[in-house]
Amino acid sequence: MDSDDLKILKAAPLFEALDQNVIVSILGEIRPRQYDRHQILFEQGAVAEFFCLILEGWVRVFRTTSEGRETTLAVYSKGSSFAEAALFMKRNYPASAETLAPSRIVKIDGKRLRAAIRADPDIAFAMLASTSHHLKIMVEQVEQMKSLSAPQRLAAFFLKLCPNYRQTVTVKLPFEKALIAHHLGMKPASLSRAIVALQERGVHVDRDEVAIENVFALEQFIRLERRG
Amino acid sequence: MDSDDLKILKAAPLFEALDQNVIVSILGEIRPRQYDRHQILFEQGAVAEFFCLILEGWVRVFRTTSEGRETTLAVYSKGSSFAEAALFMKRNYPASAETLAPSRIVKIDGKRLRAAIRADPDIAFAMLASTSHHLKIMVEQVEQMKSLSAPQRLAAFFLKLCPNYRQTVTVKLPFEKALIAHHLGMKPASLSRAIVALQERGVHVDRDEVAIENVFALEQFIRLERRG
DNA sequence: CGCGGCGTTGATCTCTGTCAATACTTGTGG
């Protein structure tokens, strides 16, 4: 296992409280694998045998209804884990997952994990913290959906992409705009209009390049003008 | 501890896999308490010392933004536990909770729980399953908010109230309409209109009585006419 | 060059929030 990979693993909420050798023991002989774009990691309904941790790249978790319509539930990137939940519930995946970009991902085996928890209950606490963390993210998303306009949600999305806190930054959009729109609960057409709306607030989008003149002003924009 | 209460506890999703004496050991000397309507169980930001399990009644979990705006995140009833997640995160509650009706609730001590998990790691699986379940609920809510209209969300809410799967049912609304509206991410005025809209789909609401002519047709209504 | 996938733009429409007026319900006190 690459030491950079291990560093990412240890930075993940799921493993941050764990000792390095514990992580290694949970992984067992399993190694990260490289995936192309649009590769399926697991399918809705399948028995949950592992959960995933992203070392590099982007993954979309989505549900397919009986009529074949797809809904994106979440999009994860570097350092995020997902599908742990399924391991402890009905034990089959309630959704499918696919890569959105070339990605490096570890699949962590459920059986090994259970054995490890039995051996060392502290692992359980770390996992509980992780699912709790995800829960909080969803809670925030619900709150955001209810209280922010489309341009505000887009601004929030941009800000989450910013790696550091300089005033002026440029970031790259991680995936297609149609998907970003869906992720933010709006239509592609509305996303385009939200982009236009953000122009007069010093945000300029060209292709997948986003230039933000003033990060702090953008934060203001989200906080200041809530719809009541 | 009342034997009826113990029966409810043992039937709760959180404890169903656990042995009765394990439950008793987690509870310790703590007994259920009776709460009036609109009593605060814990407040957002407070140090998380316990989680709750409802023996009887209704509870709402909500978040208050810095500007004082409230968002209802979830509503729970008999048998449900909530706020377990807070015990394993940053250790303070990310939201507040209040009773919506006179309720009997056990507050389960975090320290004791942690000790119990250390003693018996299987309890951790129960907790993981439970927090995962909450996560799934939130995920569903996000999906619903994104893809369903107000009447559809109301229909989904009614269907969740139905205890069984007969074609025709009448259910009672568990709490005030203003709150249902808030729970579903709409305004009371919009709820009234959603009710009117559902009339022509065979749903008739009088006071807190809801009569559904055809449960299956209502399910169709949610699935068939997705917007997107 | 033409084709197909995205993305943008414009015109229009629908839904839901807003605000306000009006019931209906419940509880209280005379």
Next chain:
DNA sequence: CCACAAGTATTGACAGAGATCAACGCCGCG
């Protein structure tokens, strides 16, 4: 038993955000 007040629900008029539908532009690719 009635009068009144407070809380709760419905209804109407209106405005704005975002959806919808369709046309068009842009770009990569065979």
